[in-house]
Amino acid sequence: MELDEKYREFLHQHHAAAMITIARDGTPKAVRVGVALVDGRLWSSGTVGRVRTKRLRRDPRCTLFVFDQGYSFLTIESTVTVLDGPDAAHQNLELFRVMQHRPAGRLNWYGEELDEDAFLARMADEQRLIYEFAPTNAYGSF
DSSP, rough: OOOOHHHHHHHHHHHHHEEEEEESSSSEEEEEEEOOOETTEEEEETTTTOOOHHHHHHOEEEEEEEEOOOOOEEEEEEEEEEOOOHHHHHHHHHHHHTTTTSSSSSSEETTTTEEEHHHHHHHHHTTTEEEEEEEEEEEEEO
């Protein structure tokens, strides 16, 4: 399903979300994440060792609850593809450039300002990957 323009606009303005995955026993598990549209694709960042990554490899169903500082929200039901190939560090660079509104130059990483090479090295060291969401349903109030 393609997200309509009002949902895309909300995602351009808001990057804070809760990501809900499904535990082996069926229990929904939520964690706070950042999300952004990168060249029309909805992405978030993770690592190889995260529990949510293991859950998504077992069951790719996921719900995102994207929110603002008030009461506006967008819920996106989706399936997730884990992008962990050789381009993962560069994909994370693209994602964080969008989320930090910095199309060029240094990026902030846990309080440090890193140049592009240092940022890419950090992404590789942390075994960063990308969660790519394929929406199946969306609804919200804003």
